Amino acid sequence: MKPGKHFLAGSVCLTILALVSVPHAAQQTHTSASPDRAAEQQVTFNRDIAPIVYHYCVPCHRPGEAAPFSLLTYQDTKKFAEQIAFITEKRIMPPWLPSPGEPKLSGELRLSEQQIDLFRQWAKQGTPEGNPADLPPAPHFTPGWQLGQPDAILHAQKPYALPAQGTDNYWNFIFRTNFPETRWIRAIEIRPGEKRVVHHANMFVDRFHSSRDQERHPGDGFPGMELRIESESFDPDSHFFFWKPGSIAHEEPEGMAFRLDPGDDLVLNVHLQPSGKPETVQPTIGLYFTDKPATKFPFLLELQNDRALDIPPGDGNFEVNDDFTLPAEVQLLAIYPHAHYIGRQLSATATYPDGTSKNLIQIPRWDLNWQAVYYYEDPLLLPAGTRVSMHYIYDNSTANIANPFHPPQRIKGGNRTTDEMAHLWLQVLPHDDAVPPEQARFLLQEAMARHDVTRDPADFSAQYNLAAVLQAKGDSAEALQHFQAAVQLRPNDVVANNALGAVLLALGNPGEAIAPLLRAVQSKPDYAAAHYNLGNAYASEGNFSNAITEFSEAARLNPKDSMSEANLGAAFAEAGNLDEAQKHLERALQLDPQNTLASNNLDEVKRRRTSPQ
Amino acid sequence: MAFPATPQSERKSVLDLDGHSVNPFRLAGSKVVVFLFVRTDCPISNRYAPTIQDLSHRYGEHASFFLVYPIASETSQQIRKHLQDYGYQLPALRDPGLVLARESHVSITPEAAVFSADKKLLYHGRIDDWYVEFGRARREPTTHELATTIESAVARKPVPATEAPAVGCFIPGLT
Numbered sequence: 001m002k003p004g005k006h007f008l009a010g011s012v013c014l015t016i017l018a019l020v021s022v023p024h025a026a027q028q029t030h031t032s033a034s035p036d037r038a039a040e041q042q043v044t045f046n047r048d049i050a051p052i053v054y055h056y057c058v059p060c061h062r063p064g065e066a067a068p069f070s071l072l073t074y075q076d077t078k079k080f081a082e083q084i085a086f087i088t089e090k091r092i093m094p095p096w097l098p099s100p101g102e103p104k105l106s107g108e109l110r111l112s113e114q115q116i117d118l119f120r121q122w123a124k125q126g127t128p129e130g131n132p133a134d135l136p137p138a139p140h141f142t143p144g145w146q147l148g149q150p151d152a153i154l155h156a157q158k159p160y161a162l163p164a165q166g167t168d169n170y171w172n173f174i175f176r177t178n179f180p181e182t183r184w185i186r187a188i189e190i191r192p193g194e195k196r197v198v199h200h201a202n203m204f205v206d207r208f209h210s211s212r213d214q215e216r217h218p219g220d221g222f223p224g225m226e227l228r229i230e231s232e233s234f235d236p237d238s239h240f241f242f243w244k245p246g247s248i249a250h251e252e253p254e255g256m257a258f259r260l261d262p263g264d265d266l267v268l269n270v271h272l273q274p275s276g277k278p279e280t281v282q283p284t285i286g287l288y289f290t291d292k293p294a295t296k297f298p299f300l301l302e303l304q305n306d307r308a309l310d311i312p313p314g315d316g317n318f319e320v321n322d323d324f325t326l327p328a329e330v331q332l333l334a335i336y337p338h339a340h341y342i343g344r345q346l347s348a349t350a351t352y353p354d355g356t357s358k359n360l361i362q363i364p365r366w367d368l369n370w371q372a373v374y375y376y377e378d379p380l381l382l383p384a385g386t387r388v389s390m391h392y393i394y395d396n397s398t399a400n401i402a403n404p405f406h407p408p409q410r411i412k413g414g415n416r417t418t419d420e421m422a423h424l425w426l427q428v429l430p431h432d433d434a435v436p437p438e439q440a441r442f443l444l445q446e447a448m449a450r451h452d453v454t455r456d457p458a459d460f461s462a463q464y465n466l467a468a469v470l471q472a473k474g475d476s477a478e479a480l481q482h483f484q485a486a487v488q489l490r491p492n493d494v495v496a497n498n499a500l501g502a503v504l505l506a507l508g509n510p511g512e513a514i515a516p517l518l519r520a521v522q523s524k525p526d527y528a529a530a531h532y533n534l535g536n537a538y539a540s541e542g543n544f545s546n547a548i549t550e551f552s553e554a555a556r557l558n559p560k561d562s563m564s565e566a567n568l569g570a571a572f573a574e575a576g577n578l579d580e581a582q583k584h585l586e587r588a589l590q591l592d593p594q595n596t597l598a599s600n601n602l603d604e605v606k607r608r609r610t611s612p613q
Numbered sequence: 614m615a616f617p618a619t620p621q622s623e624r625k626s627v628l629d630l631d632g633h634s635v636n637p638f639r640l641a642g643s644k645v646v647v648f649l650f651v652r653t654d655c656p657i658s659n660r661y662a663p664t665i666q667d668l669s670h671r672y673g674e675h676a677s678f679f680l681v682y683p684i685a686s687e688t689s690q691q692i693r694k695h696l697q698d699y700g701y702q703l704p705a706l707r708d709p710g711l712v713l714a715r716e717s718h719v720s721i722t723p724e725a726a727v728f729s730a731d732k733k734l735l736y737h738g739r740i741d742d743w744y745v746e747f748g749r750a751r752r753e754p755t756t757h758e759l760a761t762t763i764e765s766a767v768a769r770k771p772v773p774a775t776e777a778p779a780v781g782c783f784i785p786g787l788t
Contacts, residue, residue: 068656079684082783083747092748164700165663167752196656276662277699341752367749401745404752 043122044130045074052115053077054139056094057084059246062141066195066245072138078127085123088116095245095370099362104377109246146248147189150286152179154266157219159282162197166274168417170225173283174211175266184257184293188241189249189286192270197279199271199369203241204229205258206265225340226415227269238300238427240334242373250375251288255295256429260287273369297437298333299444301426303348303390306413307456309420311342313408316397320422322455323389327447328440330428331379335361337390338423341368341402342411344395348424353385360388360426368402384432390424445469453482460489464496467503476506487516494524501533510540521550528557532564535571544575555584562592570601573608581605626710630689637706637713638732641677645766646728647759649740650681650708650719653695655782657744658723662699664740665723668760669703675767676727678703683722683784685709711786720787724779725759727766736762738777746780 043049053061053071061071071077077084087093088111096109122128142148156173163169192198206229214222239258240250252258260266268283305322312318337346343366351357361374382388396408404418405411411420430440446469452462467482483500490496501517504510514537520530535550551568558564569584582605588598629635638646649665651658669678680703682692692705708714717726718737727736741754758777765772 068659069654075686079686079785080782082785086783087747090746092746095748274660275656276659369748401749401751406751406753406755 042128043118043125044128046130047134048118049122051136058139074129081123081127085119088119097363097370099364103380106375106377145189145286147187147288151289152287154285156283159280160221162272162279162281164274164276164278169272171221171270172224173221173268177264179262183260184290185260185287186257186290187249187251187288190243191284192243193281193283194279197272197275199273201243201268201270204267206267209265211267225417238298240373244372257290257294296429298427298429299441301428303424305422309413309422311394311396311411313410314397316395318394320392323387324451325387326382326384327443328430328435329384329432330382331431332382332426332428333379334373334375334427336373336425338421339366340420341404342394342396342400345393348390350382351387392422460486471503476503479503492523494520494527498530505536510537513537526557528554535567539571544571547571562588562595566595566598573605578605578609626712628707630705637679643730645676645730647676647678648681648717648726650683650722650724652684652722653687653691655722657781661723661740672763676763680705681708681713683708683711683714714784720784721779721781723781727762729766735766735772736775739779744780
């Protein structure tokens with residue numbers, strides 16, 4: 001009798017997911033006066049100012065929304081006329097970081113020079129109201145859920161108490177889902193709670209509950225600016241779920257729904273700013289289902305170079321770059337540049353195979369507080385061989401008022417708020433007629449993983465991800481080298497040790513598999529997959545008594561797993577205990593009537609019992 | 614100091630929350646007077662609430678602190694709720710006619726004004742350098758203008774500076 005399949009582990013991915021923000025009070029902004037005429041003419045609220053305010057300001061500046069005061073009416077707006085003139089001229093408001101240009105970004109919140117001039121004139125002229133007939137209809141906002149009643153609503157289990165005072169605060173809420181079957185999600189609407197203190201929120205899927213360990217008690221949530229979600233399998237879903245003030249949930253196009261399996265966790269990372277009084281924040285999320293499973297699987301390319309971040313105090317012009325050459329043609333859907341407080345200038349370009357290049361995004365003056373995921377109005381085609389580059393500049397001088405240290409100190413890459421980051425995520429859709437999408441994904445995944453390992457061979461995740469993609473491709477021999485490298489970097493990492501054991505088993509080397517698998521179960525005694533693999537290793541070595549112990553543990557930890565029971569039965573049979581063997585093989589078949597290994601072995605056990613040797 | 618102080622202003626537009634006309638300089642007796650101009654809906658002004666409360670607690674023995682609400686449309690009821698929400702425990706005044714604002718030479722919320730024990734304007738401007746411009750704040754302030762001014766004023770020493778630009782929401786109606 002042969003032990004069954006190995007439980008192979010897949011990749012560790014940092015899955016930064018996020019998404020869009022399209023404020024739309026979609027009035028056409030009419031600028032009835034040219035700058036010259038505006039200088040001569042009276043500028044009125046009803047004719048000139050209201051259309052701009054309705055479109056650009058009111059999505060946030062209205063009761064119940066994120067902005068601190070309302071600008072819905074003439075009286076409201078008048079009170080802030082000088083303020084508006086001042087901060088629009090400085091382009092502090094509306095908050096929009098990218099420079100104008102091609103390719104066009106969706107939901108651009110950028111005032112024209114003429115619009116800014118109108119605000120200036122209006123304040124200067126004493127805020128005339130104008131003719132009531134000129135006032136456009138007030139924008140209509142959908143109360144409550146912006147995309148209609150969700151198919152499911154999840155509440156954060158416990159509110160987070162934000163103190164009145166202090167610096168920025170980051171809190172993570174885990175939403176435990178428990179749908180009876182896989183759901184396809186077309187949109188997730190994030191309602192962050194007290195919007196006035198939430199600067200942005202980013203949601204991640206955690207299929208392996210890797211964040212739960214960070215909660216002191218289940219449901220408490222946990223602090224932290226950056227999340228590290230570990231995943232044991234390749235996840236075809238690379239979606240952004242992002243909230244910022246004024247944003248409306250992004251609805252995925254047909255065919256690009258996001259898969260939510262039973263029991264998956266959704267983790268919401270929230271950036272909070274104390275308001276001066278104690279606040280409680282308890283987010284809610286609304287899920288919108290579709291019955292159309294995904295047929296298109298976007299992929300998240302991650303350029304980053306945190307390792308290069310070692311910024312001397314006083315350095316106002318520290319450059320960090322990363323480049324990646326696309327192995328297959330893709331459509332670029334969205335882009336998410338990310339740095340912490342001392343980032344100054346963030347840009348990304350694409351250099352086509354013919355040598356010409358194009359800006360993908362340019363942020364001349366980075367401000368962490370207004371970070372966002374940006375969608376392109378039209379997907380941008382990037383042919384195979386295109387080099388995507390990120391170019392970030394950091395300012396660690398006293399001139400940078402966002403500098404977390406005074407006087408400046410050396411700042412390195414890391415996840416804390418006082419560390420820096422240099423990341424750029426690109427959501428792409430494989431788009432190569434010559435290459436099937438699934439193969440394109442593998443090409444991208446492998447190229448990305450090789451790129452990461454080349455940049456930093458001491459990067460554990462890079463080594464692990466490359467090994468996992470090689471193993472998934474069937475190249476166990478090269479996978480072995482990189483799993484070994486990963487384990488060398490983190491000798492006690494549970495997932496990496498288990499994966500190393502699994503690949504050694506796959507290569508027919510159970511003797512060597514035992515040591516890493518033992519390390520895995522010692523580090524995490526409730527890790528069912530590692531017990532299962534260890535059982536297989538012992539069984540292959542003929543050590544059935546140890547195999548029985550390990551399979552029993554795997555079956556106890558994962559009582560619905562038919563294969564653990566099947567292998568336990570097989571090990572009992574090998575050890576000569578046919579009663580126990582039959583019991584567990586029958587249990588395996590109860591759990592999965594299609595388990596042919598169990599049914600074949602059960603037949604064999606029954607045959608032996610009726611014709612004892 | 615060249616500020617023309619008009620300490621005994623008889624203008625009746627400075628009101629307490631019951632709507633009675635008051636003269637804060639008289640209420641302060643022989644103490645140094647500190648005005649903090651705030652409004653209920655200015656986010657920067659609100660973020661300063663714990664700092665303002667701390668300062669009034671620290672120096673309250675030697676200086677009289679008043680919150681001053683210079684926006685005419687903010688009602689006593691709104692202000693009372695604001696005081697409660699933000700945990701303020703200092704007297705609040707309404708300045709709908711901008712009498713105190715003009716006398717203090719302020720134009721922003723939050724902005725502080727410090728008057729000497731003999732009611733001469735010594736300083737007006739920011740509380741500290743936490744905010745550098747609208748929407749951009751340091752992690753923590755690096756200078757503490759209001760605290761150092763109060764210490765000098767209480768000690769009857771010259772103040773280090775007579776003004777420093779405040780960052781926040783403009784007070785409308787001053788020009």
